[in-house]
Amino acid sequence: MTDYSEILKQERNAAWRAELRNAVPNKDRINIERVHMTEAEPHERIKSQTCEVNKGLTPDQARREASRCMDCVNPTCIEGCPVSINIPKFVKYIEAGHFLDAAATLKEFSALPAVCGRVCPQEKQCEAKCFYTQKMKKDPVAIGYLERFAADYERESGKIQVPKVEKRNGIKVAAIGSGPASLSFAGDMIKFGYDVTVFEALHEIGGVLKYGIPEFRLPNAIVDVELDNLRQMGVNFEKNFVVGRTASFEDLKELGYKSFFIGSGAGLPNFMNIPGENLNGVMSSNEYLTRVNLMYANQSDSDTPVLRGKCVAVVGGGNTAMDAVRTSKRLGAERSIIIYRRSRDEMPARLEEIKHAEEEGIEFMNLANPIEYLPNAEGRVAKVRLQRMKLGEPDASGRRKPVPIEGDIVEIDIDLAIVAIGVSPNPLIPACLAGLKMSKWGTIEVNEQTMQSSIPEVFAGGDIVRGGATVILAMGDGRRAAASMHDYLKNRYNL
């Protein structure tokens, strides 16, 4: 990391940066208020699954927001970024009005800036480490909005820049799964000069970015542009290919693949194992969101059906629960209800998602936990029985533990229940690789620094290692795996 902080220093000392710093006194910068993101009106946006809620910043808004950044000597924001983006550099390019340079800076570090600018929990990462948050107790620089602005500006300008890649070294490597971990890995490995192929089991590239996150939060077209960028850099994509099944790891080695990165994600949905959970009308959030996001089941010309509830209960308090409940509203539900066993303060979802859900008329039944689903005469779900909870002592996660209030049980009428209580690692790929060391939770065990597994040529990252995390943590894993795979292959093949 010493190298990187040296580079940061040198770049900060560049004449244009010094000039910008001197142009506006810090006391003036401090007095500028954080920008407000323009949002689609709640009553308008709930009519469409594809109407993006956040509208993005205008160039003027972006430059003004960027001018709040004081270009700190010691930019702590970067420490909060799992992929170590040179944040002050891209922010200052925006302040200077050099938006394409800002976009190019982002692409040095991240394969998916337009995605990260939309779905990263910046409030827990870079923005949490911002000087404004840390030392001034003020609203941080809106780094996330600015990232999105730069990426969107570049895309809309039609002047999309393809990052430079090293000369091909002829060594083939494979990424398994095409979600954020693998894409980030692929972006770095192609820059290092490898022949990179990304294998995806589904018929679309993008993993959770496509099947999971709804279009009102992350349009598929935005993901496609980032994928196209990787394609232009030289990354190959093979869809409809289950590594271990369509071809074995041995088959791929025979085809010349020297090393593998497993980023197959945490595909397996968890259920609560309560009575009535297998009734028709009770499904996982993965199923519900996949039907809508990947299969377009909400559109009349799609062959895939989806149940449209009038009264929909979504169990869980994470981002996926918010995605599912807000989707149900857009599919015409009269009542869409979040059922969560703790209180709003403990919800793992981003505050922004909770706020958007509230604005859209989502009901919240907090401190309630399903204990049974009850059927109607046709065997479809008709009611959910809820155990009321109260908060007790903090548990291992530091959040106050929900405890049942004895005898306080209520029933509510529903016709669709969506279970969004987390996912487990998908066993499909690891099961095909003999000798791969797994944890008791079904995750792949890796060296945390190098992301290398018990099999030297196999690296892994993202949810298959973490068990359920965020897009950006997965991307950080992909980057670290790429760096250490590069070291491994350099030594092995005397590059």
Next chain:
Amino acid sequence: MIAKSRKPGNFVILRIGAKGERIPLTIVDSDIEKGTITLIVQNVGASSGKLCALETGDCITDLVGPLGKATHIHKPGTILAMGGGVGIAPLYPIVEAFKKAGNRVITVLAARNKDLLILEKEMREYSDEVIIMTDDGSYGRKGLITDGAEEVIKREKVDECVAIGPAIMMKFAALLTKKYNIPTQVSLNTIMVDGTGMCGACRVTVNGETKFTCVDGPEFNAHQIDFDEMLQRLRAYKNEEDQARKK
């Protein structure tokens, strides 16, 4: 590549058109030389209709596999294989594999009528005996598949059964073999979306536990399956399917 990798019991998922549905189908046969696989599909709904409407030379938009766990092929001695309707198709590679493993294989095939009976010739090639049952008596003998199967069980020692067909047929096949305490495998045709363990649409209760047909199956111990729940779950999208057929 699927032709080379597939094993008896594996399935594929295919999709036709940009807004097409993901359809799971068990692989019937393959030709490694030509790199082809054989699938058999009955034209019953909107998506199977689209597949059946394709002409020679047309392309299937997406095809992925082989998926699911392969059948456990071994040599217990005598195998009784029961295939009903279009379920005869996925049964075929299993019969072939059990025969090649050195078992005595007795196959009972059932269909509504003579015209709907498939793969009889192929089944005869790998079966020591083939018994045919039709609902209307238009071919073979009139009666249910379980009638033909019970006769065999009463007549000789059967070590293992495998039954594939409509869920209701598998339910009664399971009840029959349970009565005689014969280990039985069935291959389930639950609703699926991704087919890779991601969605849980295909969940089924086996021995009191929820399993995913796509990754834990599709074959399970017939005596442990909650068939009534499965029959119910197969109707999850009945209204939507009826509407799609009308289009």
